[in-house]
Amino acid sequence: MSVVTNEHPAHEHHPFLQHHFEDLGQQHEASTLGMWMFLTTEILFFGGLLMAYWIYRIMYPDAWSLGAAQQHALYGGINTIVLIISSLTMALAVRNAQLGKRMATVRMLVATLVFGGTFLLVKSIEYTQHWREGLFPGVHFTWNETPALAPKVQLFMTFYWSLTGLHALHMVIGAGLLIWMIWRAWRGHFGPEYYSPVEVMGLYWHFVDIVWIFLFAFLYLIPAAGGHHG
Amino acid sequence: MPLWIYFAVFAALTAGTLLTWWVSTIDLGMLNTPIALFIATTKAVLVILFFMHVIHSPRLTWVVIIASFLWLGVLFVLTFADYLTRTWKIY
Numbered sequence: 001m002s003v004v005t006n007e008h009p010a011h012e013h014h015p016f017l018q019h020h021f022e023d024l025g026q027q028h029e030a031s032t033l034g035m036w037m038f039l040t041t042e043i044l045f046f047g048g049l050l051m052a053y054w055i056y057r058i059m060y061p062d063a064w065s066l067g068a069a070q071q072h073a074l075y076g077g078i079n080t081i082v083l084i085i086s087s088l089t090m091a092l093a094v095r096n097a098q099l100g101k102r103m104a105t106v107r108m109l110v111a112t113l114v115f116g117g118t119f120l121l122v123k124s125i126e127y128t129q130h131w132r133e134g135l136f137p138g139v140h141f142t143w144n145e146t147p148a149l150a151p152k153v154q155l156f157m158t159f160y161w162s163l164t165g166l167h168a169l170h171m172v173i174g175a176g177l178l179i180w181m182i183w184r185a186w187r188g189h190f191g192p193e194y195y196s197p198v199e200v201m202g203l204y205w206h207f208v209d210i211v212w213i214f215l216f217a218f219l220y221l222i223p224a225a226g227g228h229h230g
Numbered sequence: 231m232p233l234w235i236y237f238a239v240f241a242a243l244t245a246g247t248l249l250t251w252w253v254s255t256i257d258l259g260m261l262n263t264p265i266a267l268f269i270a271t272t273k274a275v276l277v278i279l280f281f282m283h284v285i286h287s288p289r290l291t292w293v294v295i296i297a298s299f300l301w302l303g304v305l306f307v308l309t310f311a312d313y314l315t316r317t318w319k320i321y
Contacts, residue, residue: 033291040298047302055313073251080247088240091281095236199283206281210274216247217270221254222263 016194024193031196035203046166046211050218053159060152066145067156068219070135075126076220079119080212086115087209094202097185097195105185105198112205113178116171123168130157137161160219167215170208177201231280239280246273 014024021027057064093108134142137158143150181201184190190198250269258265279285284295 029288029290032287033294036291036294036298040294040301043298043302044305047305051306051309055309058314073254077247077251081244084240084243084247087243087277087281088236091236094283095231095233203282206277210277213270213273213277217250217266221250222266 014193016189028194028196028199031200032203035200039203039207042207042211046163046214049159049163049166050214053163053218056155056159060149060155063149063152064156066149067153067160068222070130070133070157071160071220072126072129073220075122076216079122080216082115082119082122083209083212086112086119087206089115090202090205093181093185094195094198097190097198098192100191102185102188102190105190106182109178109182109185109198113175113182116175116178116205120168120171120175123164130160163215163219167208167211170211174201174205174208177204231283231286235280239276242276243273246276 017024017027021030089108089111093105093112096104096108130136134140135157137154141150141154141157143153146153178201181198184197246269250266253265253269254262278295284291
């Protein structure tokens with residue numbers, strides 16, 4: 001491969017056009033389609049977990065109600081707004097990259113990173129509080145109000161930590177990708193002809209935002225008012 | 231896409247978040263869950279169509295996205311058809 005690359009005349013095509021594609025348009029379509037294929041697996045991954053959560057919610061409505069009552073809807077709500085803002089700045093970064101505005105792209109990507117970091121900071125405050133309250137599943141789990149429901153509340157908290165933890169892991173990966181994109185945008189790699197990496201990064205970021213929209217509704221809001229209605 | 235679309239979608243998402251929080255403070259009985267799910271789904275669709283540019287995507291991308299939600303639907307329907315109809319345990 002490297003031999004072939006070295007032999008062909010330089011500047012014959014766009015530096016980021018890979019050889020197995022006809023043109024940048026085809027390459028862009030293939031990139032976004034590939035990302036959507038990956039997101040399909042992610043939809044089924046989080047979807048499966050949420051389904052398991054849902055079945056137990058129907059089985060143990062009282063415990064789910066108590067579990068959700070331990071969540072701080074204010075933190076969850078602030079984080080939802082923070083993520084929506086970060087999605088807006090991400091979308092604007094893609095738009096700027098498309099228009100060839102180098103510094104505006106960098107600024108919007110940095111803003112996205114800052115809001116993503118804010119989300120993780122708020123989440124870590126929540127995690128610390130839950131940890132201190134003994135709401136981490138395992139030997140140190142403490143639940144004295146209704147001892148009979150303790151194992152079921154613990155199950156709710158297991159779903160809470162798994163779902164939000166996997167979501168936070170996605171955020172950390174997203175932050176890593178953002179740093180990479182900021183570097184590439186800074187180097188001036190993107191323009192009207194070629195902005196696929198920012199676009200694909202955006203698809204990932206927006207997907208993680210969508211997951212949070214559902215987690216916020218499921219873990220913080222729904223059971224709080226109507227848990228007893230199943 | 232024109233700039234105003236991004237800000238309009240952002241405003242709708244923020245309004246949806248406030249609405250879903252406000253609705254959760256009122257007990258609507260059986261309607262609690264459907265309403266929260268409806269708002270969350272609407273927000274997700276807005277993000278997918280506009281922030282993720284699916285509205286301007288080729289047909290093939292549409293097929294992949296619709297297929298992924300179709301499979302999620304199969305997963306949900308078949309599993310719930312089992313768990314919710316087990317007579318030995320009344321949920």
